[in-house]
Amino acid sequence: LCCRLGRSGCRGGRRLAAFSSAVRTLVLPLAAQLRATHPRVELTVTELDPQRSHPALRRGEQDIIVTADFIDGSTPIDPDVHTVPLLVDAVVLVLPPTGDIPAAPADLADFAPAPWSVDLPGTYLSNLVLSRCRQAGFEPAVAGRFASYDLLLAHVAAGLSVSLLPELAVDRSRVAVRPLREPLTRQVYAAVRSSAALTPASRAVLVLYGVCALFGLIAL
Numbered sequence: 001l002c003c004r005l006g007r008s009g010c011r012g013g014r015r016l017a018a019f020s021s022a023v024r025t026l027v028l029p030l031a032a033q034l035r036a037t038h039p040r041v042e043l044t045v046t047e048l049d050p051q052r053s054h055p056a057l058r059r060g061e062q063d064i065i066v067t068a069d070f071i072d073g074s075t076p077i078d079p080d081v082h083t084v085p086l087l088v089d090a091v092v093l094v095l096p097p098t099g100d101i102p103a104a105p106a107d108l109a110d111f112a113p114a115p116w117s118v119d120l121p122g123t124y125l126s127n128l129v130l131s132r133c134r135q136a137g138f139e140p141a142v143a144g145r146f147a148s149y150d151l152l153l154a155h156v157a158a159g160l161s162v163s164l165l166p167e168l169a170v171d172r173s174r175v176a177v178r179p180l181r182e183p184l185t186r187q188v189y190a191a192v193r194s195s196a197a198l199t200p201a202s203r204a205v206l207v208l209y210g211v212c213a214l215f216g217l218i219a220l
Helices: 020-037 050-058 124-135 149-157 200-209
Strands: 012-018 041-047 064-068 081-095 115-118 141-145 163-166 176-178 185-193
Touching: 012 020, 012 050, 020 041, 020 064, 050 064, 050 081, 050 185, 081 149, 115 124, 115 149, 115 163, 124 163, 141 149, 149 163
Parallel strands: 012 041, 012 064, 115 141
Antiparallel strands: 064 185, 081 163, 081 176, 081 185
16 A cells, blocks of 8 residues: 555645643654645644534544544544544643742642633633533632733743643643542543545555554555
């Protein structure tokens, strides 16, 4: 097959959507490797929250998505979508890098008096923070809302708030991090439509992720 690693005969455009931290840590390295191994494949990358990427895939607006399960740990069930796990990402408490930060897992109830920073209303992170804080018995006092995780981390680093973030999104050089007493993880996975023709360009992208064999879509 032309799409085995190291061959450059594949060509065509593919659209890949991913949430912001996956774009930086997973997709951009993939795009660079794809450029080197399959220079004729044009990969268009779009940042999409997990709640938006699934509908975009089903509507045919994206060919491949890298997304995560929802805050209740569920993965949307769709018979027309093939999914495969990529990694498990732990959610952690992020704190200003000041003072002596305990290494012990954090109880969210201890941070009820703290100001919190969250994403914009209705987004994955905003729902995650609200859900977990309410389960811990309090309504978080929101001191900042940011569509950019970089700005959210800057707000925390300045000592203005605390927050919850998946580890993929955390820059540990800027903030302190504590695990949660009640561990919370999310599954990150790739997905394609099973009814869509898997083009050589799509195969090239998926081979670089090492998931085609799991999908059973091509022989590696």
